[in-house]
Amino acid sequence: MGRNTRKRRTPLATKAIAASAALALGGGGLIWANFYASAHESNNNAWGNQTKAANAQVATISCPDIGQKLTSVPRQARTEVDGELGNLDRQITDAYQRLMTTRDAQARDASFVQNSILQPLKDRRKAIIDRIKLEINRVGGSAPGSLDTLASCTGTPANQTTAGGQQQQNGGQQQQNGGQQQNGGQQQGNTGQQQGNGGQAGNGPVAADFVDITKVQPNVAAKPQKSGNASTGVFITRCGVNANKNHNTDNVIVAPGVTNGAHHLHDYVGNQKVNAFSSNQTFLQGGTSCQNKNDLSAYYWPVVRVQDGTQDFDQNADGGGKEGNVGKILTPVQAQIKYVGSPTSKVVAMPQFLRIITGDAKTTTNGLANANAHWSCTGFENKVQLTTQYPICPQGSNVVRTFAFQSCWDGQNIDSANHRTHVAFADANGNCQNGFKAIPQLTMRLVYQVTPPTVQNGVVKNAFAVDGFPEQLHKPATDHDDFISVTTGGLANKIANCINNGQRCA
Structure with a gap:
């Protein structure tokens, strides 16, 4: 994607404007x-x-x-x-x-x-x-x-103004069914405090966005059964936790050429030259935080902040405090990135410059059809996965965000007009449909040390929340993740071969 020469948006004139355009997928x-x-x-x-x-x-x-x-x-x-x-x-x-x-x-x-x-x-x-x-x-x-x-x-x-209108507790099966959630109760909504929207900036989260994970019934479904043709290997890439604080509020996939096109802050690992004006050539020259220097892929996600009354460097900046994203930015204590195979077939190598967005930053507008948020706690990940609530973890347990990206590719396009239709999730049995081909499935696991929030009299204290468009009210279901595949030295083929051969590689 080359530089887009259209006019950039000017920032809002006053700090009182606590929200701005939702550009995640345009026009809504x-x-x-x-x-x-x-x-x-x-x-x-x-x-x-x-x-x-x-x-x-x-x-x-x-x-x-x-x-x-x-x-x-x-x-x-x-x-x-x-x-x-x-x-x-x-x-x-x-x-x-x-x-x-x-x-x-x-x-x-x-x-x-x-x-x-x-x-x-x-x-x-x-x-x-x-x-x-x-x-x-x-x-x-x-x-x-x-x-x-x-x-x-x-x-x-x-x-x-519940996120998505019908958001409820999640059953943890979205990577198998195209993002459609299995709901189990406890509808989300505003609780009425601080004019009904809560949060340190007045736009969420609210008490109903949190749940004590020890009180949630197990909801993680069994994985599809592997066939004899399954690709069972795992390829791990170690790219750090963004300790060097490589941040910006751009999104080159959905808003190329637009400064602050994301309207919220991203962590970047992997490729180190990703912004609104990056091109495929830029990516090849970008360097990487990954130990494997042939992995120039861009891995980026919205930051998580703790709303304990503190502020961070961007408290007066677009995409930060000016747009309702406030509080101390938390750096993950772990960021695990790996590629896994298909339970029913071998995989083909990812094409160079493939773009994938998983999840939907605008579920409050769009509903849950493309939601793919997973929130849990260490020690509970195999039992409980939440989409529409943040977990309150017990003492000694950390907050975990995980992402399982779309694992089926149309075999032709590295992107699509709405940034979705060129890739798809496998069905409930793990099969790719409509002529799509299985590719290595990117999975990410981010772990955060968070002082557990408390809920008293319908008010949440010391809340944490994912950055997002302010009009989305910092709902948990708006969590999303972005990826651009960029490799050199035949790495894409090595990843596919490792997985197809049932090996564990790094």
Whole structure:
């Protein structure tokens, strides 16, 4: 991916804007407003009625994620379409700013949000959608007919802003079923403290986002049975824990050429020259933190912070405190990266420059279809895996994030327009479908030493949370991980051969 010459977004003018565009997959997001007016005034008070009406209408604005629908954008149009998706996100940012700065008007006029924010936003989104369709059709593509239906954004009351709308405790089977979760109860939601959104920055997490792992029933499913043709080897690559603090708020996969395109901070291990303007040639010259110097792959994930009242270097920066990502950044005490095989077949080598995103940074908007978060504690990983709650671990146990990436590849493309359809998860039996080929499955395990949070009277203290788009409320299900495969010296073939031969290599 070369440098994208479209205009970069300018930072928001004031620190009061605690959220901005959700660019993870383009053009969709939730806009959250924190209301200070009381919702408990007497029903006999006209002002109280107006306040309650305003709160009910404008607590959250949900905009459809247009980028998810664009699965077949011709390559000749992708730069222009990416730019227009960025414009959609800028519109969401502008609407959020207006939402945050018109609280008095909203409290006095229950129709203010619809007339002054939602309707103008719809009109502006429709103009951008028309330009996206024009760019796709101009190069001989066919824009989805459903795009016109995605212009409208809706208001949602605060008590309905659960992550994904239906998030519940997870059954730990997402890598086998394309990310669809097996849910087991305990719906998530806001608890009402700090205007219902909690967190050190006012945008989460909340008490309901945490659970004592010792009180969760085992939910880890058995692995698929191995066939005689299984590839049983393991290849381990040691790339460190980002002790050198290689961070940025870019995301070259989904927002090439856009500074702060991720709107949250990433840890980087492996390739050391990854930013919004990196190209494939840059990756080959990037150097690596991996012990195997032929592994130039980029492994990056959102940082985890502890919200204990402290701040970090980016407390006044875009992607950090300006966008609701606050607290002390935690460096993992372990970062284990390995590639494993398929239970039903041999694997083919990963192609050079293959991009994979696992999980969804915007589950609060998109729901759980692509969620692939795994949260657990040392000593519990084989019993309990959580997607929609953070674990409170017992004394002596550490917090664990794990990721199991998509392990099936379409055999042709190193990326796709929505950054998803060129790879897929195996089915429940471990088979790749629709002509996809099994590739080495990247798995990552990150371990953090965290003082256990406490929940008292519905309020969580010393919470930890993964960085994310502020309108996503730091929900656990928004956890995600990114990967770009870059190897030299025949390493990709060596990894595949090791796995296919049933060896354990490093």
